[in-house]
Amino acid sequence: MIVDDDPYILIALREIFEERGYEVYTVNSGIDCIKELKHGFKGVILLDIMMPLMDGWQTLEEIKQNNLQNDNIISILTAKEYPGEIINDYRDMITDYITKPFDNNELITTVNSYYKN
Numbered sequence: 001m002i003v004d005d006d007p008y009i010l011i012a013l014r015e016i017f018e019e020r021g022y023e024v025y026t027v028n029s030g031i032d033c034i035k036e037l038k039h040g041f042k043g044v045i046l047l048d049i050m051m052p053l054m055d056g057w058q059t060l061e062e063i064k065q066n067n068l069q070n071d072n073i074i075s076i077l078t079a080k081e082y083p084g085e086i087i088n089d090y091r092d093m094i095t096d097y098i099t100k101p102f103d104n105n106e107l108i109t110t111v112n113s114y115y116k117n
Helices: 007-018 030-038 056-065 085-089 104-116
Strands: 044-047 073-078 094-099
Touching: 007 104, 030 044, 030 056, 044 056, 044 104, 056 073, 073 104, 094 104
Parallel strands: 044 073, 073 094
Antiparallel strands: none
């Protein structure tokens, strides 16, 4: 699942992953991410931090409070270079912190590695 408020990021990442055979869910807010998780989504979540309404940190808090992190791999995918001290509150939930701009092939390699562990 790709969670980002930028429609261009959602479209680009959908195409990149679908070309490689991935089933891709895209949502444009933390609120919709939580809805998908409550409806049973399991898999990799690429989560943006800077979003309106519910940012990535608030989304992580909701995931934690509702115990929705099980069987999910959560990676931050954001333009925010340094996360700040707040990341320490969620370090046990976050697999990676990837900054934009990213290299498409490196991102695919990283996501592929999640399935090999």
